[in-house]
Amino acid sequence: MALRSRVKSLRTQGINQPKVTPRWPQANGEEQLRHYYITSRKLPLSEPVVSLPAFTDPDAFSAGEFAKMEPEGPRGGREEEGVNCLAYDEAIMAQQDRIQQEIAVQNPLVSDRLELSVLYKEYANDDYVYQQKIKDLHKKYTHIRKTRPDGNCFYRAFGFSHLEALLDDSKELARFKAIAAKSKEDLVNQGFTEFTIEDFHNTFMDLIELVEKRVPLTDLLAAFNDQGISDYLVVYLRLLTSGYLQREHHFFEHFIEGGRTVKEFCQQEVEPMAKESDHIHIIALAQALHVSILVEYMDRGEGGSTNHHIFPEGSDPNVFLLYRPGHYDILYK
Structure with a gap:
């Protein structure tokens, strides 16, 4: 949708309604994945894209699915501690998302x-x-x-x-x-x-x-x-x-x-x-x-x-x- 048309539609919807869901590009692929993580997961632009399979919803990846992509530990098996750390990180990110949503409800991006x-x-x-x-x-x-x-x-x-x-x-x-x-x-x-x-x-x-x-x-x-x-x-x-x-x-x-x-x-x-x-x-x-x-x-x-x-x-x-x-x-x- 052209920016002008999009803005007109926003005016009819009411601009003060906060949008807390990150924008997700329609197409899949590594660059679209990068865009998602840049705008919602704090990834710097200069960091290389990790090669991941295309998927519709980035948040659909579970800790287990990410764990399968981890390199093997020194004894040839995946470290259980790594999975636990990943689950902990996801819990922290979920908490941060909840805090951000609370802020979004109370504050428009620009008043x-x-x-x-x-x-x-x-x-x-x-x-x-x-x-x-x-x-x-x-x-x-x-x-x-x-x-x-x-x-x-x-x-x-x-x-x-x-x-x-x-x-x-x-x-x-x-x-x-x-x-x-x-x-x-x-x-x-x-x-x-x-x-x-x-x-x-x-x-x-x-x-x-x-x-x-x-x-x-x-x-x-x-x-x-x-x-x-x-x-x-x-x-x-x-x-x-x-x-x-x-x-x-x-x-x-x-x-x-x-x-x-x-x-x-x-x-x-x-x-x-x-x-x-x-x-x-x-x-x-x-x-x-x-x-x-x-x-x-x-x-x-x-x-x-x-x-x-x-x-x-x-x-x-x-x-x-x-x-x-x-x-x-x-x-x-």
Whole structure:
């Protein structure tokens, strides 16, 4: 279904109905399997595909079926401990899925635009630090748009905020579209498999073209609240972040802890879904797409005002985000 038609159907269904089932491509095969695990099982794009038989429902594999695919132990038999560990891992994943579903029921992927005053209700009246910092935010901003706290909030907040702004800026839209169109070629030249990233790039371009048609804001919001569309966009923004970090690895390697290479950091902390973002991710995505981002930091630090940082430094921001420990939302002046 074309993205425009899909968005129209979403509007008639109601965009605030959460979709907690991961998008599953219609066709079978190794690359479709990769897409499933990328968007729902936190697999990095650069990790090789395990050769598995085609099947309709990835979750239909039992622990026993997976155990049959394990290599034999040193004594020529399969280790019982391995099966037990696998069952334990599946139980943990099931618990995580239940938690994510509870979050999904309570929080749309991207909310409506809200009065900034809603933040007061999230903190106790006697929480002096946060109450004062919300007052300080009120001096600079009037509204907020919340995102689901699922580990992908930075990318989702960035994507919606910038595309929303492009609805009223045709010059910036043309520049951004040209960069986005070329970005897939840049990633392929770095070694990413074209077929693997193509669907994610297509979704990115479809959303940009939706903005180019000057659709109502409700259409854009509907697209971002469709789990499949929204997650595919997040995957591609993660890819762009990873690609830039690896292209500029000589610079970024000085900021990575734990003795990891930049590539290892990207595989572990950037490409997998639900991994939270920090300064290094924001710097890379801002540079990759040539978009200026301002982040207001609201925490329990001393002082009654929020601190902000602009990425890259000295630029004129057009995306404004609020960071509270572990989470990003969108701000409006």
